[in-house]
Amino acid sequence: MLAAGRPDFVVVSVPWEVAPGVTAELVAEGIPVLTETPPAPDVEGLRRLWSSVGASGLVQVAEQNPFLPLHAAQLSLVRRGALGEVGSVQLSSTHLYHAVSVIRRLLGVGMEPATVVARSFEAPLVDPMTRDGWTGSSVVRPAATTLATLDFGGRVGVYDFTDNQWHNPLRSSRIVIRGSHGELVDDRVVRLVDPATAVESQLVRRQTGLGPNLEGFALDHLSLDGSVVYRNPFPGVRLADEEIAIGSLLAGMTDWCRGAGEPPYPLASASQDHLIALAIAESVRSGVAVKTVAEAWSEAV
Numbered sequence: 001m002l003a004a005g006r007p008d009f010v011v012v013s014v015p016w017e018v019a020p021g022v023t024a025e026l027v028a029e030g031i032p033v034l035t036e037t038p039p040a041p042d043v044e045g046l047r048r049l050w051s052s053v054g055a056s057g058l059v060q061v062a063e064q065n066p067f068l069p070l071h072a073a074q075l076s077l078v079r080r081g082a083l084g085e086v087g088s089v090q091l092s093s094t095h096l097y098h099a100v101s102v103i104r105r106l107l108g109v110g111m112e113p114a115t116v117v118a119r120s121f122e123a124p125l126v127d128p129m130t131r132d133g134w135t136g137s138s139v140v141r142p143a144a145t146t147l148a149t150l151d152f153g154g155r156v157g158v159y160d161f162t163d164n165q166w167h168n169p170l171r172s173s174r175i176v177i178r179g180s181h182g183e184l185v186d187d188r189v190v191r192l193v194d195p196a197t198a199v200e201s202q203l204v205r206r207q208t209g210l211g212p213n214l215e216g217f218a219l220d221h222l223s224l225d226g227s228v229v230y231r232n233p234f235p236g237v238r239l240a241d242e243e244i245a246i247g248s249l250l251a252g253m254t255d256w257c258r259g260a261g262e263p264p265y266p267l268a269s270a271s272q273d274h275l276i277a278l279a280i281a282e283s284v285r286s287g288v289a290v291k292t293v294a295e296a297w298s299e300a301v
Contacts, residue, residue, distance in 0.1 A: 006031065007031070008032065008254055008257045008258065009031065009032035009033060009034055009060075009253055009254075009257050010026050010031050010032070010033055010034070011033075011034045011035075011062065012026070012033055012034070012035040012036060013036050013062075014036070016036075016038065016040070016041040017041060019035055019036060019039065019040070020039065020040045020045060020048065020049040020052070022035075023035050023039070023049065023053060023059060024049070024052045024053055026058075027052075027053040027056045027058050027059065030058070031058070032058045032059075032060070032253075032256075032257050033053075033058060033059045033060070034060050034061070034062050034249075034250075034253050035059060035060075035061055035062065035267075036061075036062050037061055037062060037063050037097055037098065037270060037274075038061075038097050038270065038273075038274035038277070039059070039061050039267055039270050039271060039274070040271075040274075042278065043275060043278055046271045046274060046275065046295075046297075047295065047296065049267075049271075050267065050268075050271060050295070050296050050297045051296065053267070054267060054268070054296065054297055054300065059266070059267040060253055060256070060263055060264055060265055060266060060267065061265050061266070061267060061269075061270035062246075062249060062265075063097070063098065063101050063249070063265045063270060063273070064242065064245035064246045064248075064249050065093075065094060065098045065099075065101055065102050065245065066101055066102055066105050066265075067244075067245035067246075067248040067249050067252075067264075068241050068242070068244075068245045069205075069219060069222060069230055069232065069241050069244055069245070070186075070187070070203070070222070070241070071102055071106075071175075072230050072248075073203055073222040073224075073229045073230035074106065074175070074177060074184060074203075075105060075106060076229045076230060077184065077189070077224065077229055078106055078108075078177065078179070078184075080229075082179075082181075082182060082184075082189065082191055082224075083177060083178070083179025083180070083181055083182040083183065083184060083189075083191060084179040084180030084181030084182060084191075084192075085179055085180040085181075086106065086107055086108065086155070086177060086178065086179045086180075087154070087155055087156070087178055087179065087180065088107075088155065088156045088157070088158065088176075088177075088178045089102075089103045089106045089107050089156075089157050089158070089175070089176070089177050089178075090157075090158035090160070090174075090175065090176040090177075090178075091103055091157070091158070091159060091160070091174075091175050092160035092161065092162075092165070092173060092174050092175070093161075093165070093173035093174070093175065094161070094165070094166060094173075095161045095165070095166075096161075096274075096277035096280060096281070097270070097273045097274045097276075097277040099159055099161065099277075100150070100157070100159070100273040100274075100276045100277050100280075101265070101269070101270075101273045102175075103150065103157035103159070104157070104269075104272070104273060104276075106177055107152065107155045107157060108155075109152045109155055111268075111272055111294065111295075111297075111298035111299075112152045112153055113152075113153070113291060113292050113293055113294065114150050114151060114152050114276050114279065114291070114292050115150075115151040115289055115290075115291050116148060116149070116150055116151075116276065116279040116280055116282075116283050116289065116290045116291070116292070117148065117149050117151075117283055117289045117290075118146060118147065118148035118149075118159070118279075118280045118281075118283035118284045118290075119146070119147055119148075119283075119284065119287075120144050120145065120146045120147075120284045121144065121145050121147070122142040122143065122144050122145075123142070123143060123145065124140045124141070124142060124143070125140065125141065125142075125143035125162070125163075125168070125170065125171075126138050126139065126140055126141075126170060127139075127141060127143070127164055127168055128168070128169065128170065129167045129168060129169060130164060130167055131167055143162055143163045143164070144162070144163050145160070145161065145162040145163075146159070146160075146161050146162075146280065146284060147159065147160050148160075148280045148283065148284075150276060150280075159280060174186055182198075187202055187203040187204075187205075188200065188201075188202055188203075189201045189202065189203065189224065201224055201225050202224070203222050203223070203224050203229070204222065204223050204224070205219065205221075205222050206219075206220040206221050206222070206223070207219055207220065208220055208236075209238075215236070216236055216238065217238050218232065218234075218235065218236050218237055218238055218239070219232045219239075219241070219244065220232060220235065232244060233247070233248055233251065234247055249264050249265070252264035266300070267297070267300075268297035268298075268300035271295065271297050272295070272297065272298070275292055275295065276292060279291075279292055
């Protein structure tokens with residue numbers, strides 16, 4: 001299938017319906033794969049794909065959201081124990097498997113079964129911007145908001161997404177991470193430092209190129225109380241946060257393929273995230289709770 005030159009890995013960016021087949025062909029050649037999200041369109045597709053390529057250990061999935069600078073900084077604080085034991089994460093930012101990937105990582109849950117309860121509601125909303133840019137319209141249309149709870153047996157994720165929230169400037173992104181010893185809301189942190197003292201802090205973004213700063217427009221780092229908790233891996237380069245996240249994922253994939261790093265987002269994790277996302281959609285359709293069960297990939301992580 002491949003010519004003499006063998007790449008470190010191949011990015012599979014094709015429609016959902018054909019991505020599993022292309023992935024399987026590459027794995028059969030022994031080529032590491034970075035495939036688009038989700039890795040298969042439905043539960044049966046996920047199971048077939050895992051049966052076909054799961055044991056190879058060659059497949060990663062292109063999910064960049066956990067690598068966004070703010071999420072990476074938040075995860076760094078969580079892993080340092082700044083909030084104590086995290087019990088809940090509320091996210092209103094992106095949709096379905098993208099959101100689940102962030103929620104699960106911040107909660108620190110593995111392949112635990114989830115009980116999902118989801119509902120969808122409509123409310124009037126102007127949609128002044130779409131993927132194609134500004135619409136020039138101020139027409140009010142009904143927009144659906146999906147709310148869901150993801151119960152992992154004591155740790156809970158709350159999912160909140162409104163149609164076109166990625167592009168609509170009238171709907172912001174927000175996150176609340178609650179732990180036993182503190183809480184993080186977007187970039188604001190409150191935490192207990194001794195039995196009689198709760199302190200408030202803020203994640204501070206150092207962005208060069210503003211005002212008289214001549215370093216060039218770029219993210220430098222994010223810090224908390226003078227301690228750097230995230231440093232841009234591409235310093236001095238004019239990149240949006242989304243591009244930094246994508247670049248981080250690709251760099252992580254390269255390191256992993258060369259034996260110099262951990263897998264950035266394994267197929268098993270991506271399959272679990274999409275399994276839960278499909279449960280959100282099913283709960284909205286059915287109006288009842290949906291419980292996920294252990295799948296074949298559950299033993300892989």
